[in-house]
Amino acid sequence: DVKVTQSSRYLVKRTGEKVFLECVQDMDHENMFWYRQDPGLGLRLIYFSYDVKMKEKGDIPEGYSVSREKKERFSLILESASTNQTSMYLCASSFRGPGELFFGEGSRLTVL
């Protein structure tokens, strides 16, 4: 079975803190993605990566950065967390090409 693991299920941070969300997949997928999910807005793509050290902006990249130093790991970074970044963050991965996207269990971030 494909396994996408997100490091933290629940985090509480203060405004201005730097936040790291880690994601690891064990299926040798080329593509990895970070989404945020908010009520009424659905899933919105923040960043994605189609290879090691490669990244592309999604639909809402402002306030976020990413890092992909190894194929299996994709990190989402909030340089200075703000309250409007309180959300559910979902990592996903897929093979290159028109394949299925597999999601992790999600990380619920609260910024106070």
Added chain:
Amino acid sequence: GQQLNQSPQSMFIQEGEDVSMNCTSSSIFNTWLWYKQDPGEGPVLLIALYKAGELTSNGRLTAQFGITRKDSFLNISASIPSDVGIYFCAGRGGSNYKLTFGKGTLLTVNP
């Protein structure tokens, strides 16, 4: 950009009833995916469709890729309480990487 309309937004049904939901797109897709999300969890893939007209089943679930390539539907037969959750459609057009997601259908099943 590509837009997906998913309907209905929510459904309240009795256990044993059949359920139908659908997604329509403003542009042509070459892949349709259906996901289910339980509260507090990540979405889980239910069915993947890759060809116009394709009809695929997964247990009590059946999904179809519309002939126009701009729509897809998901049917659940004989619903049970554990079918409760949010169902998302997702489509992929020209890009190999990015999926467009519907806003989801919240399903409640009364025992």
